[in-house]
Amino acid sequence: MGEGRRRDRGATRAALLGAARVRFAREGYEAASVRDIARDAGVDATLIFRYFGSKQGLFDEVAKAGGQEGAALLDGPASALPDLLLRSVVSQEWHQTGGEHPFVAMLRSSAHEPAHRRMQEQICGGFMKSLEELVEGPDPALRAELLGALVLGISVARSVVRSPALADASYDQIEPYYRRLAEALLGPGDRERSAQTGEEGADVAGQ
Amino acid sequence: MGEGRRRDRGATRAALLGAARVRFAREGYEAASVRDIARDAGVDATLIFRYFGSKQGLFDEVAKAGGQEGAALLDGPASALPDLLLRSVVSQEWHQTGGEHPFVAMLRSSAHEPAHRRMQEQICGGFMKSLEELVEGPDPALRAELLGALVLGISVARSVVRSPALADASYDQIEPYYRRLAEALLGPGDRERSAQTGEEGADVAGQ
Amino acid sequence: MGEGRRRDRGATRAALLGAARVRFAREGYEAASVRDIARDAGVDATLIFRYFGSKQGLFDEVAKAGGQEGAALLDGPASALPDLLLRSVVSQEWHQTGGEHPFVAMLRSSAHEPAHRRMQEQICGGFMKSLEELVEGPDPALRAELLGALVLGISVARSVVRSPALADASYDQIEPYYRRLAEALLGPGDRERSAQTGEEGADVAGQ
């Protein structure tokens, strides 16, 4: 069975896409070399050019697939999005991207301008904008983006910084805190509460 | 001041360090080339090897300096740290690092393992740990790291993702929301409030 | 006429030969790629190897065909050859060779040794030798080759150098001058004229 599969356009393409996804996620666009990707996929490097035209073409294909997965998060009702984002970020199962969350994968390639553009479009035009619809009260964009930033930050803290507690925490451990933050950001201005505690100074944890 | 000696050793070193800081911040460790750095500094590239041994040695020196600046944030009372972090992240004036916040600069090089290690040490062993002291109640590490993640996320959202509202927001615009989140994370468990609203389901922004 | 056989062998061969002729003429042997040729012909590149064995084999076939066309010039009486050569060189209609005169096409490939040999054989053993028969007087080979060189030069000047006046000139414009030169080269030693003016040093073909 292994032998016969050798000359199979689909399988080779898929192997290259899979290897590329991992390499680009772990090393970023520039640092990932077509040779390494091909070696990981077990095929000749020139097939990358045959099937994808160029390294950039391969990257585009990888990014497109990632974008579609990301877009799937937006399919459900907007109210479910914050929780979906957390689940996505916390899921351990990003073996398709070499253990990296897609956000981190995108970040890793952000020095490459085309990759940067894609990332901006997908993040800003994607969940950042969808979150905005959930906000009640003033500054909807800013508050939505702060929640988005939190998700991004959790993602980065877990898989890049690997801060110990957050990296090891489960969804169930993180969720209560995350929910409170999401509520605080998205909910109405919380007048009563800020009225109650508003008098204290700049010290955040002061009292 | 004679013709023959245009720069003393210290000035050359400093010029190289400055140029390297900007390049590493903007392009990441791998993509920044010693020649570009040397050209920016106006000196011959081999001086990098003379003074710092290798590209890695130069990077280490840059990172050490950055780490010291970061450590300065920890000098004051712990209670001031959350606000200091926000001010740091929101400040526009990172011309020393080519306009990038040091976190982003570190992230950019995080594919390079030695750089990654340094980053982990500085972030996890730095403000993440310091924030822990501020937490009242259970899960201190996790809650501290969630606040750290938020700061990281804001930083990334502003200068990498460039999400529009957050990127343009001033400290004064962000601070109220940030403060509320910091309070929610660091403060005691908020029993009363969760008691009030605890019955609602998982939907965060639902009703 | 069935679906399964879109092209018979002959048509495919012919299409490849035609496309190759144009590409080799325009770009030269080395620069013309088998893939481009196959794409122009609308067939798979491997058919080149199937039908012609190699790129070189394809080139040989093209050159052979070109040689036969060239040889056709030699069919008529030798005395007609000079005029035929000019007509051939000046004719605008070399669409079979992508607008290039066959001489220029050969020249373009002359860096490739097998192509070079073919070109030598066809030119030297072809019209250069035939012209020799026309020469009256001494140095028949040299004088024939000078006329051949003129034809070659006109060809090159028109389609490679594209010198303005010559490139735009019609057969009728060029012919009078060309005829005078051909006469001067091929004709007998020009006795009367050299007799008249023969004593002065400036004499051209004189003694």
Place this chain on the structure above:
Amino acid sequence: MGEGRRRDRGATRAALLGAARVRFAREGYEAASVRDIARDAGVDATLIFRYFGSKQGLFDEVAKAGGQEGAALLDGPASALPDLLLRSVVSQEWHQTGGEHPFVAMLRSSAHEPAHRRMQEQICGGFMKSLEELVEGPDPALRAELLGALVLGISVARSVVRSPALADASYDQIEPYYRRLAEALLGPGDRERSAQTGEEGADVAGQ
């Protein structure tokens, strides 16, 4: 002495230029590889990029030098030009360009567009235009260019086609025929003239 010369910018540059001149002349721009050139020069290929920026940069330098040599032909009085051209073309000593006359060298690279432009400028704007001044009578441009074409053709016939008689002929053998052709092309085209004014001459062969 041999050892000490090793690290010498000027010598390395010169060696590269020399090797490049030969390779470009013999094989044309595209077919000549930077590695071959470097090997011929006995230096590392990367020095080509150090000193000339790119293969194109190296070619430009070579072409510039060739152009200056060509332009030197135009320094003397116009009346001397036809003879100078013949001498140049017939000289055996083109070892600097690997035995190829500069015209042929240019022709070899004419598939490469920048090289083609240079060639056009140098040939059309060079001796073709200068020859025009010598023409008496109608069609000065056309007649000048026909003489230019003859020179080009002799050059091509000698070093590309290698037609036997012309390739082996000396200046002294060719000159009488060439002079008659030059006269016929440049002079006031007619019979009476040779009778009437035979002794003064159009100064074609410069007594």
Place this chain on the structure above:
DNA sequence: TATGAATGAGTATTCATTCAT
């Protein structure tokens, strides 16, 4: 001390060609 020439392994990409189906 420090300038800059040299190097060799690396990059993405294209080539003619072969082999399996």
Place this chain on the structure above:
DNA sequence: AATGAATGAATACTCATTCAT
């Protein structure tokens, strides 16, 4: 009979680094 997957050597070019002067 013929499609197209695979290959390996070649291309121009950049890299960090070393060595000679």
